[in-house]
Structure formats: structure tokens, C-alpha cells
Amino acid sequence: MRERLARLISNILNPFVVSFIIIVLLAFQDTSSTPEALKWALISLAISVIPVFIIVTFLVHSKKLDGFFANPRQQRNIVYLLASVLGAIDCGLMWYLNAPDLLAVAFTAGLAAIVVFTGINYFWKISLHAAFLAASVTVVTIVYGVIVIWTLVLLPLVAWARIELKQHSLAQVVTGGLLAAAMVSGVFWVYGVIG
Incomplete structure (x- = not known):
């Protein structure tokens, strides 16, 4: 029962779903109309x-990854490198296309985080579930204020799920979450979104 619940939490609050939600929220928050928000989303x-999801799906089906979120640290290097390259392209495109500020800054924070996590992954496995969720909770708290403070309860749930599934240690989920939240806060502060 515990493992089933942990797997459910881990699957629902995975980095792809969390990213999708935060992108849509930011697009609607920082545009003046629904068509504009949908366009940017x-x-x-x-x-x-979508590109990272497609490539990870291909890597799983071609047996280059053991699974979407259950794989040895060494297998993750290719995903991190891919995400770093795509992140740099994405970030450049967002600024070049004059995307809404919140999206452009969020993509910049994402690029900074993925580059740091790529380096860390060469010697230690860090929790992307915890990192993506902590970054997203930080972003929605910056944007919407205390009304979304309830999202903090999701962090220990994801941490527990990843530990219960034996994918990460407590140190790996805590470090992933704290580092992501700190980096998002720092980038948002540098760009004047907070402060």
C-alpha cells in the first residue's frame, strides 16, 4: 500500500506535469488575454x-534509460545534457521572442538550475521531483502570494514518495528542493520580480 501510494504521488507530481502546470499558470498570469496566454503556453x-518528454520516451523504449524516473545516476547524464542544451536554446528563444517576463525569467531560472544539476549529477544523484516541485512552489508563491502557501504541503509528500520508492535519500530530496528554491528566488530577485 505504501509503495503504491508513493508511486501515485511520484507519478502525479513528476517534473513533466509540474512543468506543464507552472508554464500554463505563468502564461495566464503575465498576458492580457486568453488567446495570448494560450499562444505563450x-x-x-x-x-x-514536449521535446524532452519525447526524447526520454525514446530513450526508455530503446533501453538507454531504465525508466522515466527510475534510473541509475549515470543514465541521467544524457538527459541532463540534453535538457541543458534545450534549456539554453529555450531561454534564448524566450528572450528573443519577447515572451512575457514571468515566463522568460522562469526559463532563465530553469536553465541556471539544470546546468548546476548537470554538474552535480556527475558525482551525486539529486531529486528532480523535489527540485521541480520546490521551484514551482517558490514561483507560485512569488507570483500569487500567501494564497498558495498550501502548496508547501506537496513538498514533504514528494520527498517521502521518492525516498519510499528508494530512488533518493533524504539528503538528495532536501538538497534538490532547497537548491532549486534558492536558485529560482535568486534569479527572480536579479530580474526584479521580487525584492
Whole structure:
């Protein structure tokens, strides 16, 4: 029962789903109309979440990865490198296309985080579930304020799930979450979104 619940939490709050939700929320928050929000949400998803999802799916089916989120640290290097390259392209495109500020800054924070996590992954496995969720909770708290403080309860749930599934240690989920939240806060502060 515990493993089934942990797997359910881990699957529902995975980095792809969390990214999708945060991109859509930011697109609607920082545009003046629904068509404009949908346009930026689709552009953002098309250049970030969807390509990584397709490539990871291919790598899993071709047996280069053991699974979407259950794989040895060494197998993750290719995904991290791919995400770093795509992240740099995406970030450049967001600024070049004059994307809404919140999306452009979020993509910049994402690029900074994925580059740091790529380096860390060469010697230690860090929790992307915890990192993506902590970054997203940080972003929605910055954007919407205390009304979304309830999202903090999701962090220990994901941490527990990843530990219960034996995918990460407590140190790996805590480090992933704290590092991502700190990097998002720092980038948003540098760009004047907070402060």
C-alpha cells in the first residue's frame, strides 16, 4: 500500500506535469488575454517540456534509460545534457521572442538550475521531483502570494514518495528542493520580480 501510494504521488507530481502546470499558470498570469496566454503556453511547452518528454520516451523504449524516473545516476547524464542544451536554446528563444517576463525569467531560472544539476549529477544523484516541485512552489508563491502557501504541503509528500520508492535519500530530496528554491528566488530577485 505504501509503495503504491508513493508511486501515485511520484507519478502525479513528476517534473513533466509540474512543468506543464507552472508554464500554463505563468502564461495566464503575465498576458492580457486568453488567446495570448494560450499562444505563450503552447510555444513554451513546444520548446521545453514536449521535446524532452519525447526524447526520454525514446530513450526508455530503446533501453538507454531504465525508466522515466527510475534510473541509475549515470543514465541521467544524457538527459541532463540534453535538457541543458534545450534549456539554453529555450531561454534564448524566450528572450528573443519577447515572451512575457514571468515566463522568460522562469526559463532563465530553469536553465541556471539544470546546468548546476548537470554538474552535480556527475558525482551525486539529486531529486528532480523535489527540485521541480520546490521551484514551482517558490514561483507560485512569488507570483500569487500567501494564497498558495498550501502548496508547501506537496513538498514533504514528494520527498517521502521518492525516498519510499528508494530512488533518493533524504539528503538528495532536501538538497534538490532547497537548491532549486534558492536558485529560482535568486534569479527572480536579479530580474526584479521580487525584492
